[in-house]
Amino acid sequence: MHTLKASKSSRINFLIKLKTGLCAFMFMLISSALKAQNDIATKEALAEKVYLQTDRSNYTLGETIWFKAIVAQAKDNVPSALSGVLHVELIDPFETVVGEKLLDLETGIANNYFDIQNFYSPGTYQLRAYTQWNKNFKSDFIFKSYLSITEDKALNDVVQKIDADDQDTTRFLFKPELIDSTTSSKFDLELAYDDRVKKQVIRKNSSGYFLLEQDFPEGTAWVHMKLITESGKEWSESIPLSQPAIDIQFLPEGGSLIAGINNLIGFKAINEKGKGVAVTGTVYDEANNVITSFKSNKLGMGRIYIFPKPEASYRVELKEPHEDLKLSYSFTDVVEKGSTLSVNEVGNNLAVLINSTQFVNDSVYVEVSSRGLILGEIARKLKAGKQTLMFSKESLPAGIIVFSLKDQNKNPLAERLFFNNLEIEALPIDFKMAKSSYKTGEEANLEFSASGIAQLASASVVVIPKELGNDQNIWNYFMLSSELRGTIEKPSFYFEDTHLVKPDELDNLLLTQGWRGYAFNTALDEEQMNVLPEFALGVEGAVAALFNKDKMKEGVDVSLMVFGEEQSFYTQKTDSLGRFNFLLPPMEGRRVRAVLQTKNDAGKNRNYTLSLAEANKPKIQYDRTQAFFKQNNLQSKVFQQSESEGASDSFFDYDPEVNQLDEVVISNYELTPQRQKVMDTYGKPDVVIDGRELESKENEYNRGLYGVLLQSFGDKISFQMYQDSTGVRYQKAVVTGGMETIVLVDGIPVLDDAYQFLPNLPPSEVKSVEILDGITKNFMPLYRRVYPFKDTQSTPIQGCILAIYTYSGNGLYTATKSKGILKTSIPVFAPTKEFYIPKYQPEKSALGPGDNSVSLYWNPDLKLKDKEVISLNIQNNEIPGTKTVRIEVIATNGRIGYKNIDYEVKD
Template sequence: MWNIAFAQEEKILSKAAYAEKIYLQFDRENYPAGSTIWFKSMVLNSVDHKPSQRSGVLHVDLIGPEKQLINQKLVKIVDGSGHNHFDIPKKMPPGIYKIRAYTRWNRNFGEDFIFSKYFRIFPKIPKTEKAIEHINIVDKKEGAFLEATFNPNKLDSLQKRKILVGLYLNNSKQDSLEIKANNGVYKLSYKLNEKTDYISINMLTENGFTASRSISLDENKVDLQLLPESGSLLDGTVNLLGIKALDFKGDGLYTEGLILNKNKDTITTFKTNKFGMGVTVIRPEATEEYIAKITNIDNETEYPLPEVLKNGNILSVRRTGDRVSLIASTTNKSDSLMIRISFRGIKLFDIKGPVKAGHFNTALPVHVFPYGILCFTLLNENYQPVAERLYFNDVGKKQVTIAVKTNKNEYSSREKTSLSIHVKDSTGKNIAAQISVLALAKEPLGAEQQKGNSILPYFYLTSELRGKIEHPGLYFNRDDIYRLRDIDALLLTQGWRKYKYDTTSIVFDYPEEPVLAIDGKVSGNIFNKPKEDVELSFIALGEQPVVQTYNTDSLGRFYFNVDFLNEENREIVIQSKKDGNKRNFDIAINDPESLPIIFENRQKIEKPDSTFSEIVNYEQRLQQKQLSYELAEGVTQLDEVVLEAYNMTEERKKTADLAGKPDIVIDGKDIQEKEKNWSYGLYSVLLFNFPEDIRIQRDIEEPGGALQAKVIGGAGTTILMMDGMVINNLNYSLVPNIPPSEVKSVEVIRFAKHFSRLYMQAYPFASPMEVPPTGDVIAIYTHGKQGIFGAQKPKGILRTSIKGYSPTKEFYQPDYTNQERFKSNEPDLRSVVYWQPQINIENGEPAQVSYFNPDNTEQIIVIIEAITPDGGIGYHEFTYPVIQKDIKDIPN
């Protein structure tokens, strides 16, 4: 294993070397509504890939297509890893979603070291109707016009007069306008004042229903980038020129073309690979001007090459057998040149050599360098960088191998598969490791998995380069004889300017978070001065309360370790004393400002690939089979909650007309029966007794302040109603302390109808185009209708809710050792067959894994990922056949 002396400050070229790398392994790339997103998380040192000791808490967010924060998880990290899940509601609207993961420490390094992944959620049942159709660009005398037709009645049967339409052009410019119906038809005709590549169209009906579409307006457009090897083209010198061709969505595009001089003479040709990347050789002259033209696509665009420099420097890197050749060229009068070799922001060593005829050539064995991306930097006589080149060093053998032994060569459906798994180092010795095991129906999920961002491409490639890398898994397929050529083309075209270990200034504003903790400040309530030596009593409420004490320091600061919180939220009480007496001090908990949400609208452009379409069709066929079985067996679907003896009062009718009928009803008597002597209001009772329906948490926008309620299993945004009326958000802080005795019921409405209109009533100053398209409602009914104004905040005491670690759940798999279950006619249609995120291998002993095969596939692909204590990373996949048998033909 490559060892780097991280403590030697003089070797650190970039503070990014102190960052952590965060990786999430998912069970699949895209998800049907109603399924579960399973993920394993790894937090490793950036430099040596050893499990990080800086962070024990990982923050994972699920973000919707309208930049709404749908759900958050706190994942406990032990020895660099943890795992958790997101449950996707059946009613979740289809579209592009995002998951991001970060540690508090990694916020110091900006977006570069925040993990993110975009994925699709698609409906299990096909939906063919579209509310926005016939989107076209029409050329008229007055100019180019964007035209579209809207069918709001497909969403909103009560829509009558006008709709609100929002336009986002090229992810930046936005406009909104009202469209009235003309003979029942809603049409948009919008003049485009500038060249627009793609557009997002959002529609809002009178009753709050929304729809959106994102399309490319020029699907024939090609973005051809021409990138000299180390940043510049140098006169009279052999230059390597990287070629990168992207389609309208930013995906790689195969192209062929020519490089022409100003007389249109062909200088050279080029050809890209399937990822849109290629390399050509050119010897340019400073007196010439060059352009590139694409020849295999109907495209008349001319793409100018960068200016050819009369004076300058270039650095070229080549693999020659088992050696790395370095060729530095300069027009300066220098006796010698220096090349610096660095690795993930750490200087390895410098090479200095004589210049002959403007060139300095040298070569080194590949084994003197670590495995992964190297940065070669050409320095001038003042030790300033004048040229740089990224290069991937493949040492030719795996650092870590995974050996798997199966108990059979082939299996039958519902038969148990047993695996014995060893992890070995480069010498073949069994070693300790932590592994995950994932088994999938190979068709069609296998093809999606093999192209994705698995552990090897992520830690050795994606995590170190800015920008999108298409199908990164394919670069690590050792059966592909062109993979090293392709990975070199990637690094040449991705460019050293996109290397994350550059010299960008980094300020350490965020401390490490090795354990889950809260900290804050105590101050006087009149002059707001910090209060020293205040005795604080901390109580984490619950069935087994936890008590701690702390005395504030000279700046009034306090700290409590809450690493024991293994639930989503926990109610706490902090009380202050001074000289043995209770005091009326202000107690505030520090909370870092929320992380801004970045969502690339180009991701939403409608261009599903063939693999994705196959997966959607596959999942929908499975769903149809399941429904057919349930209909034949008389199984009742329970998608809707049947509310027995529901008294439709006037207030409830108002709510039902505005938001819909409730999914959950919590009777006031149940709330009152569960009230404890330490309870202080409605939210404290809901927090501990109804956590599967409502989450109670502290409002991060108001440190130490009010609690907020959020619906579990909903759309992500929750508003409050009381006695049939929407509550203004300015009054939300009054709700938590409503006496339980005043409550008749608390009701949950998931995916409420007319939600956008309700949201505008709750947040009257919100921009109409930033209103969430879907959301949930918590409706509270009281006896006297005035409890919201009776809440008082106690003095000298802080009662609030804090987030704990998100509970994990076990992956379900059937057990066919039960013969009745084995012979059941109920189809086993699992696409994700098995998932075990954390298995520890110790003392070289093999891991033993077993599971049962489903009915719906003829091949299973198994993916195993491993991390060792000293930073070794391993990946292994294999496939085995499954014979499908008629269950009725299997003997006892």
């Protein structure tokens, strides 16, 4: 019997050590020490897991997404003390970030919210979160989940995919009047597929229908559409283009299908949407003899056993779910010699069986690891190619364990993942409710406590309608989903709370998705970790010589002034590479103004090249199989009617010339990428002022861009004085006519707190100034982006844009030049708000305004001590049905608790 325990001393406290050192030298020193540790198998052991718990998975426009964030050490699920900042983003189906927050992590814990604006397009949105430190680990440790956002009324058939005579052409029928009753003769359409985006105008044909015929490249599986009406209303929808199909893979235990021994093979079947699908089928050999039959579970997974012959070939035929369609697949190739590694649960022990036709009486090694940490390595000599090792389950950590078979030279031969189920590892939650059924509007009382908490734990409680619950929870995420690549379909299928109820089905998952999808697999010294952790808010950048941006300046005095609620001042010298990095105290809001200044040794301002580090966001990876879609692959009733009537202006009298982009012709106008972006998004300019003309108008009486515009082009634009919340006065541009005016610099919206920097833009740096007068296209989302904290009800649907293009082409701050000075604004932590629950008043027919119209209760920040009883009062609303209480707990030592309880609400 083998007992393996990783000693506490061997599990190095890297994360806390790193936080005490703020310089690159300390970072490199610790990294070198890490490589010397022989219990760290993979680089990913040093990563941080990120988990977001949302109150539910479905929302409507105007509601709030409440979420709690947990950042934990990947190696042991202990809340992380390393990162102090978490980046959270809400991404629409067109892969545009529509909301972003910086969260102030307190020992790995934070909570916040996103308000769903009324101008958001309905569809499936991605919620993602990451720390700067996790950029060292590719995309494996970037949290992603998907939320459905719909209108408050169901809309059907806005887009229909309909049959076409030509199989290479796809036809669509649009009904934009369902989302905008003011739609007249045209609307804008964006098509996204195969990493490309096309934009065009769809016009009503002679029969009064909006039609599109489109040829897609072969193999295109999905197309995502965004309809934008002339009044600015939007609708998004993802539609599968492929016909119903099934893909099935057979994956041998250990990695290879080996001749001459009995092989366990896991299989998984998925449909054209990437979802598991139940199948039944048969395996045949080359002589059409039946070898075995199989049947999957509802998620398309199962297992078979085969004793293959050398050089044999096999094929698979599926009988279900398409009985009328014969589906045949090739099978995994047979290898003549190899080794397998099997793991079976025997009481409180795990039996690891080695079977090899490659080695007979040789010595082999079995390495045991968990979350990138080596727990031990055992050498054994094979006897006639076989050997069995026994391990006590309690000597191994709970969760996914990796058993790796190696030859005597430590070359890998086979690998097997196994879920070690230890009930004692979970935090038991004791829950009591006064009764199981309540009336609408009645208050429900509940109590809960958790035992086994060593010091302190963080808990959250949410109460929602049962049908809106998330399939993912804190337990199945930290113990399963976070350690396997790809999306785990229905992770709660395997567990009831923290109890493993389908061990065989979970083993099938590890045989298939875990076969090539384990997240902890990069050697520690294989790749450098070049991104430092983000301990706090900060400003970092570099100083270079004025006329040589590659010549970095060491020892330059850099001062930073921050204009938050209180003005703060910081100074430091650049390092040997010309870099500076200011760490700031916590501040809340959206952005605050800041000014950086450089001086030489004599204390005089020097006009060095001063640049800020770019915020390098991870590439957006949107899983189209998660998107909301409808497949209307049918003959339209309208089409059938028009066919029977034999009308000459048929429903399908499709004229491709009808749906073309509006042509824009401006003489001597260079269509740069920035101008193209603005034109595609908002429309063509009505006024274009050349930058050379602006520069020629500047004199000692009207310096700065706004001064020149006011003096020489006052008939087209005026300026009004405003004062922000900090008392700073600034000029705001207003296009003649008085409508709300938004400023873009090189296509980048200027946020409200940066308007003060616009008046003094040097005309010599401006290539052109352009006015877009009275636009409606995309103006509402642009306004909300610039003014995120204004009342959404006051958002104008129409306005103007002042588009400024600079020679640098990189936005406002690269165009602002002062001697040794850089003006900027920096993001700060997002403020939180409380979940508001109104008191129920029986005499009224409805609840007062509050947040619990759907989600009844949300509290993400409960502090728990061992066996401490927490009492909560839940205000039920007027909606009857089954309600679900979800309690999630994580302790400071990484132990996790989860409880899910239902109760009824009746009229």
